[in-house]
Amino acid sequence: MTTLADPVPGGRPGDVARAAALSGELSGRGVHGIVLSYVDTAGIGRVKTVPTAKLPAVAARGVGMSPVFDTFLAHDAIVTTDVLGSPDGDLRLFPDLEQLVALAAQPGWAWAPVDRITQDGTRHPGCSRTVLRRVVADAAERYGLEFRAGIEIEWVYGRGDTPCDTFVPATTGPAYGATRQVEVSACTAELLAALAAQGVDVDQLHPEYAPGQFELSVGALDPVAAADRSVLVRQTVRAVAQRHGLRVSFSPAVTPGTVGNGGHVHLSARRDGVGLHSGGDRRHGMTADGESFTAGILARLPALLAVTAPSPASYLRLKPSRWAGVFTAWGLETRECAVRVIAGAAGDRDREANVEVKPVDLAANPYLALACLIAAGVDGLARNAVLPPEVTGDPALLTQEEAAALGVARLPESLPQAVEAFRADPVLREALGPVLADAVTAVREGESAAVDGWDEERIAAAYRWTY
Known part of the structure; x- marks a missing residue:
């Protein structure tokens, strides 16, 4: 099932322990890296990847990524709004561990969708996955x-x-x-x-x-x-x-x-x-x-x-x-x-x-x-x-x-x-x-x-x- 709670700094209850168990399990199956996946406003899948051993740290602290991708075009040009599109700021990517899966067609890799929160730990208003969860x-x-x-x-x-x-x-x-x-x-x-x-x-x-x-x-x-x-x-x-x-x-x-x-x-x-x-x-x-x-x-x-x-x-x-x-x-x-x-x-x-x-x-x-x-x-x-x-x-x-x-x-x-x-x-x-x-x-x-x-x-x- 989907994780229904927003991510928080330090990890949602049980996430870090769950990530540690998953890290060991995946490493034992020859999985070396985790694809952290989200989709931008233009419909393009964007990713960051981390070594499997880093999964517990990612569950606790997330991974940094710029909010500028919210205003990328499909061919990577950048537009701006009054809030988005500048080189300033950072976000944290937090994986939904319930959806993490080893990729059968990409040996050595696993995949997980992410929610994005601000450095202060609040919802990022540009995170479409978070918005869908809120609408539901x-x-x-x-x-x-x-x-x-x-x-x-x-x-x-x-x-x-x-x-x-x-x-x-x-x-x-x-x-x-x-x-x-x-x-x-x-x-x-x-x-x-x-x-x-x-x-x-x-x-x-x-x-x-x-x-x-x-x-x-x-x-x-x-x-x-x-x-x-x-x-x-x-x-x-x-x-x-x-x-x-x-x-x-x-x-x-x-x-x-x-x-x-x-x-x-x-x-x-x-x-x-x-x-x-x-x-x-x-x-x-x-x-x-x-x-x-x-x-x-x-x-x-x-x-x-x-x-x-x-x-x-x-x-x-x-x-x-x-x-x-x-x-x-x-x-x-x-x-x-x-x-x-x-x-x-x-x-x-x-x-x-x-x-x-x-x-x-x-x-x-x-x-x-x-x-x-x-x-x-x-x-x-x-x-x-x-x-x-x-x-x-x-x-x-x-x-x-x-x-x-x-x-x-x-x-x-x-x-x-x-x-x-x-x-x-x-x-x-x-x-x-x-x-x-x-x-x-x-x-x-x-x-x-x-x-x-x-x-x-x-x-x-x-x-x-x-x-």
């Missing part, structure tokens, strides 16, 4: 809610023997085809073995639509652990691929004009152990609170895109009729809708019913994405928000009159449009807090300015191997 705790305290989440992982395999700026698919088989599975079967079998060794519960792994594309779905967890797992799975996918001479891209748009890589989020809410999206008398078995929670997410999608689709490359993926969910539309298991209500199979609906949010990709910081989605849903529940009429089929085929009657509108078609909506959204900004919300705005504006005037091919190439 607040929903539990105020509304008695608990959540389960899962993030789908899509990527492409590219050949590793090609020039570093190019993409040549490592498979030639058709979408969802058995041929494609055979072509990389040794790599994907090792991937499944590595994930199993790391305690990752895989639901399915299959070829996807775009050239060289695969998708992996994992079991649902509490939101913080689900975000941790998304980071760990991607680290493992990349490490296994490298061992097989392949390159991996999680970029939203590896090549323009084709279906991109998504990171769809599945989210369910429960109260007193009972799901809000099944067993009710509202549409498709939702309870009144379940419908309002879903309506809250749908209503804030334009602003949410600044967090769930945060890269200029994201908008090369967000095109109509590509199952990316680019309209303010919801429906029952309708893959063109931005919000897809999944009722689940008969007999399992109390366990499986959930909401899938489709305009999400893996350039997103998963902690930020889940924090904002939950905040939007909880706001809808608090307001008793009502869902508009549902949509069947492809919303892109609706006439203007039909779309207006259903409340269907195009979501932002560019990152600047999404940022404008985010800047005006009080619920999302309050959920993140002013420091982190301003960092989101500054980083997105920096990314947009960096590619101003570029065509789609140049944007796709610039971000192809970044994520």
Whole structure:
């Protein structure tokens, strides 16, 4: 389970003793170093590493790292806010020991997500993992809610023997085809073995639509652990691929004009152990609170895109009729809708019913994405928000009159449009807090300015191997 308490100087109760035991255990298994992992505002995984023997000291005192990374862009340029972006100051990285795991595809290494606190021992307002934990705790305290989440992982395999700026698919088989599975079967079998060794519960792994594309779905967890797992799975996918001479891209748009890589989020809410999206008398078995929670997410999608689709490359993926969910539309298991209500199979609906949010990709910081989605849903529940009429089929085929009657509108078609909506959204900004919300705005504006005037091919190439 996820550690629910914030780190403190000297270590949380029991952490130092636990770290000492883990250090000895891992050293005995040939693990020499610990990867301390977090995700920055731009969605880039950042790390520091320490020798395994230092783990008890790290649990007590943390590891120093600059707060400037909160305003790094994806390509390492730095922007500033009134609080962040200067060379001043330091933070402490504290690992969540409950999530520490030896990396099966990186012999000699273990991995742990971190929370970041200030030198004075207070929460760092830019730490997205801490913010997500706070949002989840607040929903539990105020509304008695608990959540389960899962993030789908899509990527492409590219050949590793090609020039570093190019993409040549490592498979030639058709979408969802058995041929494609055979072509990389040794790599994907090792991937499944590595994930199993790391305690990752895989639901399915299959070829996807775009050239060289695969998708992996994992079991649902509490939101913080689900975000941790998304980071760990991607680290493992990349490490296994490298061992097989392949390159991996999680970029939203590896090549323009084709279906991109998504990171769809599945989210369910429960109260007193009972799901809000099944067993009710509202549409498709939702309870009144379940419908309002879903309506809250749908209503804030334009602003949410600044967090769930945060890269200029994201908008090369967000095109109509590509199952990316680019309209303010919801429906029952309708893959063109931005919000897809999944009722689940008969007999399992109390366990499986959930909401899938489709305009999400893996350039997103998963902690930020889940924090904002939950905040939007909880706001809808608090307001008793009502869902508009549902949509069947492809919303892109609706006439203007039909779309207006259903409340269907195009979501932002560019990152600047999404940022404008985010800047005006009080619920999302309050959920993140002013420091982190301003960092989101500054980083997105920096990314947009960096590619101003570029065509789609140049944007796709610039971000192809970044994520």
